[in-house]
Amino acid sequence: MQETIEQFVETICKATEKRESLCIQGSGSKDFYGGPRSGTVLDVTPYRGIVAYEPKELVLTARAGTTLVEIEQALAENNQMLPFEPPHFGPGATIGGCIAAGLSGPRRPYQGSVRDFVLGVRILDGNGDDLVFGGQVMKNVAGYDVSRLMVGALGTLGVLLEVSLKVLPRPLQEITLRFDMDEKHAIEAMNRWAGQPVPLSATTFFNNELTVRLSGTASALAAARSNLGGIELLDGALYWNSVREQDNAFFKSDLPLWRISLPSTVQSINIPGTQFIEWGGALRWCLAEADAMSVRMAASNTGGQATLFRSDDKTQGAFHPLSPALMKIHKKLKQTFDPKGTFNPGRMYDF
Numbered sequence: 001m002q003e004t005i006e007q008f009v010e011t012i013c014k015a016t017e018k019r020e021s022l023c024i025q026g027s028g029s030k031d032f033y034g035g036p037r038s039g040t041v042l043d044v045t046p047y048r049g050i051v052a053y054e055p056k057e058l059v060l061t062a063r064a065g066t067t068l069v070e071i072e073q074a075l076a077e078n079n080q081m082l083p084f085e086p087p088h089f090g091p092g093a094t095i096g097g098c099i100a101a102g103l104s105g106p107r108r109p110y111q112g113s114v115r116d117f118v119l120g121v122r123i124l125d126g127n128g129d130d131l132v133f134g135g136q137v138m139k140n141v142a143g144y145d146v147s148r149l150m151v152g153a154l155g156t157l158g159v160l161l162e163v164s165l166k167v168l169p170r171p172l173q174e175i176t177l178r179f180d181m182d183e184k185h186a187i188e189a190m191n192r193w194a195g196q197p198v199p200l201s202a203t204t205f206f207n208n209e210l211t212v213r214l215s216g217t218a219s220a221l222a223a224a225r226s227n228l229g230g231i232e233l234l235d236g237a238l239y240w241n242s243v244r245e246q247d248n249a250f251f252k253s254d255l256p257l258w259r260i261s262l263p264s265t266v267q268s269i270n271i272p273g274t275q276f277i278e279w280g281g282a283l284r285w286c287l288a289e290a291d292a293m294s295v296r297m298a299a300s301n302t303g304g305q306a307t308l309f310r311s312d313d314k315t316q317g318a319f320h321p322l323s324p325a326l327m328k329i330h331k332k333l334k335q336t337f338d339p340k341g342t343f344n345p346g347r348m349y350d351f
Contacts, residue, residue, distance in 0.1 A: 004047045009128040016340045024155035026097040029090030034154045034318050034347045058167050064096025064160040083111040083168040087244050096160045102152025105244040106202035109279040115151040117166040123158035126338030154347040157337040171215035176236025179210040186210040190280040205277040250276045255287040256311040262304025270298045292316035
């Protein structure tokens with residue numbers, strides 16, 4: 001595999017010398033996310049394979065081109081999982097793309113985000129230097145954990161080579177319950193249960209139906225179900241997979257899809273369109289033709305931010321505008337890791 005890395009380095013150095021841009025790409029399953037792609041494609045999928053996996057230590061290290069399917073199969077053999085339940089959005093989705101996009105699935109508010117489980121990374125920076133940050137234990141650095149900068153950076157800071165992740169045991173049992181209620185009462189219920197000893201592991205609300213997943217021991221689930229009530233869904237696993245992969249009825253639309261993050265207790269946001277609520281109320285998916293400024297203003301007014309997740313037109317930017325102070329930090333990080341602006345220009349912001 002060292003030969004593959006050397007080929008990557010050669011490509012980076014040539015592009016840097018000619019002041020050309022590179023489009024870092026895995027399977028392409030998340031090409032729709034973020035700003036427009038540009039530059040010569042640097043395919044990282046040849047650099048693949050699980051480097052190390054210690055089930056007893058709950059740690060896995062894999063090369064960036066390794067598919068999520070391969071990783072999840074290896075974990076399943078030891079009754080373990082990626083706790084943040086990452087979406088694939090395609091059969092060839094890679095762990096590198098997972099980290100670069102930084103997207104988490106339905107389990108995120110109850111187990112943690114992608115960033116929470118990254119222990120270390122190996123990258124190539126804009127000079128072609130091979131850099132390693134973090135390690136393979138939870139406490140591995142003093143000061144800022146640079147490895148977590150790569151989560152959600154969409155490849156703008158470097159070419160991911162390897163990533164080390166903390167994994168967790170799979171729940172012993174899971175059940176899915178559904179309740180008929182309006183949005184106001186659903187948001188109140190999700191936030192109330194989150195503060196109680198209820199083994200929540202996922203929540204959604206759509207079309208006056210609150211759906212809740214519980215994970216844990218048989219006794220804990222029995223007690224929770226007795227306390228909460230609701231109707232059990234026999235196809236619960238299929239439902240949560242459809243939410244994670246966005247292939248249920250709500251997401252099958254040609255309208256622009258907004259991803260709005262805001263405080264979980266917010267009752268409503270002033271955006272016309274159809275909404276699907278996740279993460280106990282903290283994540284609102286919205287299908288709307290509204291202009292970007294009005295959507296982002298509505299999100300800001302509730303203490304949140306709005307990302308244009310899927311759309312044929314992202315001329316107004318995919319991500320919520322940053323404050324001047326945050327933009328300055330972003331630009332300094334870009335200058336530090338990729339001084340010539342070689343990697344994925346414009347994928348996050350206009351630089």
